[in-house]
Amino acid sequence: MTQSADHALPQLISSIIIDVILAVGATILPAVVVQLLAAHTALPNVALVLLGISAALALAQWGRPVNEIVFTNTYRRGRILQLIQFGLHKVQVPYVWNSIPAYDQDRYTASAYGLYGDSTGSEAIIKNFRELLSSALTLLFLLGSLAIIKWWLPLLLLFFALISDRVQRATRSFRRQQRDHNNKLINKVNYISRAASAETGAKDIRLYNFAAEFNAHMQGATHAWAANEYRVYFRTFVQATIIAALNGLCNFAIYGSLIASVIRGAFTASGFTYAFNAVSTTTTQLTQLLTAWNALNQNSDDVDLVRNLFMVENQAIAAPNRTRTDLPTTPQPIIFQHVYFRYPDADHDTIADLNLTISAGAKMALVGANGAGKTTITNLMLGLLEPTSGTILLGDTPINTFVLHNYWQYFAPVFQDSTIAATTIAENVAMSKNVDRQRIHAALEQAGLTTDVARMEHGLDTPLTNYIADDGVELSGGQEQKLMLARALYRDAPVLIMDEPTAALDALAESKIYQEYNQMVTGKTSIFISHRLASTQFADEILFLDHGHITERGQHRDLLATGGGYAELFKIQSRYYQEDAENAD
Ligand SMILES: Nc1ncnc2c1ncn2[C@@H]1O[C@H](COP(=O)(O)OP(=O)(O)O)[C@@H](O)[C@H]1O
Numbered sequence: 001m002t003q004s005a006d007h008a009l010p011q012l013i014s015s016i017i018i019d020v021i022l023a024v025g026a027t028i029l030p031a032v033v034v035q036l037l038a039a040h041t042a043l044p045n046v047a048l049v050l051l052g053i054s055a056a057l058a059l060a061q062w063g064r065p066v067n068e069i070v071f072t073n074t075y076r077r078g079r080i081l082q083l084i085q086f087g088l089h090k091v092q093v094p095y096v097w098n099s100i101p102a103y104d105q106d107r108y109t110a111s112a113y114g115l116y117g118d119s120t121g122s123e124a125i126i127k128n129f130r131e132l133l134s135s136a137l138t139l140l141f142l143l144g145s146l147a148i149i150k151w152w153l154p155l156l157l158l159f160f161a162l163i164s165d166r167v168q169r170a171t172r173s174f175r176r177q178q179r180d181h182n183n184k185l186i187n188k189v190n191y192i193s194r195a196a197s198a199e200t201g202a203k204d205i206r207l208y209n210f211a212a213e214f215n216a217h218m219q220g221a222t223h224a225w226a227a228n229e230y231r232v233y234f235r236t237f238v239q240a241t242i243i244a245a246l247n248g249l250c251n252f253a254i255y256g257s258l259i260a261s262v263i264r265g266a267f268t269a270s271g272f273t274y275a276f277n278a279v280s281t282t283t284t285q286l287t288q289l290l291t292a293w294n295a296l297n298q299n300s301d302d303v304d305l306v307r308n309l310f311m312v313e314n315q316a317i318a319a320p321n322r323t324r325t326d327l328p329t330t331p332q333p334i335i336f337q338h339v340y341f342r343y344p345d346a347d348h349d350t351i352a353d354l355n356l357t358i359s360a361g362a363k364m365a366l367v368g369a370n371g372a373g374k375t376t377i378t379n380l381m382l383g384l385l386e387p388t389s390g391t392i393l394l395g396d397t398p399i400n401t402f403v404l405h406n407y408w409q410y411f412a413p414v415f416q417d418s419t420i421a422a423t424t425i426a427e428n429v430a431m432s433k434n435v436d437r438q439r440i441h442a443a444l445e446q447a448g449l450t451t452d453v454a455r456m457e458h459g460l461d462t463p464l465t466n467y468i469a470d471d472g473v474e475l476s477g478g479q480e481q482k483l484m485l486a487r488a489l490y491r492d493a494p495v496l497i498m499d500e501p502t503a504a505l506d507a508l509a510e511s512k513i514y515q516e517y518n519q520m521v522t523g524k525t526s527i528f529i530s531h532r533l534a535s536t537q538f539a540d541e542i543l544f545l546d547h548g549h550i551t552e553r554g555q556h557r558d559l560l561a562t563g564g565g566y567a568e569l570f571k572i573q574s575r576y577y578q579e580d581a582e583n584a585d
């Protein structure tokens with residue numbers, strides 16, 4: 001960034017000088033020629049002067065694109081860095097913000113107008129600053145010279161420019177209003193294009209005939225958008241008409257007066273030529289100055305969107321009470337004390353008054369129906385979500401005093417929704433370029449992936465997905481889940497959390513994981529989450545979660561004997577799975 005800033009200043013200054021030379025030179029040139037002709041200068045001399053001036057102008061004109069290329073390139077590199085930073089920054093904001101639509105909207109607007117647009121925000125701000133400065137310098141010269149010719153000329157031109165600026169301002173504020181409407185529509189269109197182009201949706205969209213539905217939404221949004229744009233164009237048309245009429249009046253007054261002076265003999269031909277050109281250039285430059293000024297204000301507002309968002313995000317990231325980095329290296333009890341949690345905008349608590357102790361080294365199972373709150377509890381434990389009230393302790397330390405980055409090292413989670421990175425199998429397991437191949441093999445073996453990987457041509461170095469590698473391999477749902485398990489086992493953290501780790505596995509693969517389970521979790525605290533009650537019989541203790549409350553806890557046998565919700569759900573499920581197993585033959 002410093003390097004691009006170093007280059008930016010000389011480039012800025014040189015491009016301003018070029019702009020001023022071009023504008024002033026082109027205004028003076030015709031007058032010089034007329035002057036030479038009127039003074040009956042020898043033709044070769046006229047040609048020489050003309051050649052000199054033309055060459056200078058041509059050089060300046062050539063310098064402009066050259067300067068533009070160098071300047072824009074240097075500057076754009078900085079902007080790309082900003083964009084990447086903006087994208088990554090989101091990973092650091094509180095996880096719960098993912099559930100707030102308004103946050104997404106703000107982020108979209110900030111990135112679209114502050115960073116991404118070619119004619120907005122940080123990209124346009126430098127260009128407009130340059131135009132502002134070069135116009136200001138050019139005008140200093142032109143208005144000064146015009147004042148010498150007729151004192152009221154600069155005043156009239158300035159007056160006209162300010163009036164047209166007023167008219168344009170009204171259109172601009174209207175355009176901004178429309179822009180806010182448009183952003184909502186663009187968000188919708190973006191969502192649909194995203195959903196329609198994601199591989200995950202390709203089957204559903206085809207088979208459930210969703211394309212027509214998407215199309216209808218897309219067309220609705222596009223029509224509304226076009227209608228908004230039309231309103232803006234119409235306003236712009238009205239504005240252009242008013243300004244053209246004013247311009248006509250102004251020109252009539254100025255040129256009329258100049259011609260009158262010539263007729264009266266108060267003006268030489270070259271003086272008239274100069275004045276005529278200078279008035280026209282002044283009008284153009286005044287428009288450019290005001291346009292640049294207004295655009296700069298707008299650009300600054302756009303960049304402010306990003307700045308404000310970063311300010312809010314940084315505050316959220318800063319977490320001044322999170323200072324502890326001294327995490328234990330062995331399992332400690334994890335304790336929930338009167339924990340409540342409600343998602344933003346939700347009308348009821350997902351977790352209410354949860355009291356729970358997971359003792360160090362326990363093999364715990366957390367079961368319950370879909371939507372009971374199992375994943376929410378996991379995310380609370382991981383510090384991804386913060387309790388609305390109540391405390392979570394690791395040993396005797398509230399977890400919200402740990403620096404999150406360090407705190408996360410304490411856990412090896414297998415998430416329900418997995419993320420395969422577009423890199424090799426080994427790097428997917430290690431989540432790093434630093435790969436301990438022996439431990440990778442061990443983790444893959446425990447997760448039951450060894451044979452699958454052995455069958456692949458490049459083994460551990462097989463690239464996954466086609467996003468980056470042309471010959472990347474697409475894993476099946478079950479293979480992905482095993483890979484996620486291997487990732488967690490490789491990390492070898494004190495707490496292993498598995499959220500529905502076997503949901504995508506076949507019965508054989510599932511039972512293999514259960515057989516290896518004890519070995520996998522030796523010396524660790526483990527939390528196995530499932531909606532399938534039978535899968536958790538190996539646990540020391542089972543927690544049965546019902547609508548955010550733990551209603552029963554104990555061993556499988558005891559819970560069955562109690563004849564409560566667990567026993568009931570187990571009965572239904574075992575009947576179903578038995579039939580399932582019979583049908584499978
Ligand atoms: N991002 C979210 N925003 C609002 N509500 C949510 C969100 N995620 C989950 N919920 C709600 O919280 C409840 C518990 O969800 P979850 O913890 O995922 O359940 P489980 O993992 O037991 O199936 C559900 O009723 C769900 O609708």
Ligand SMILES: [Mg+2]
Pocket residue numbers: 374375376416499
């Ligand atoms: Mg879940």
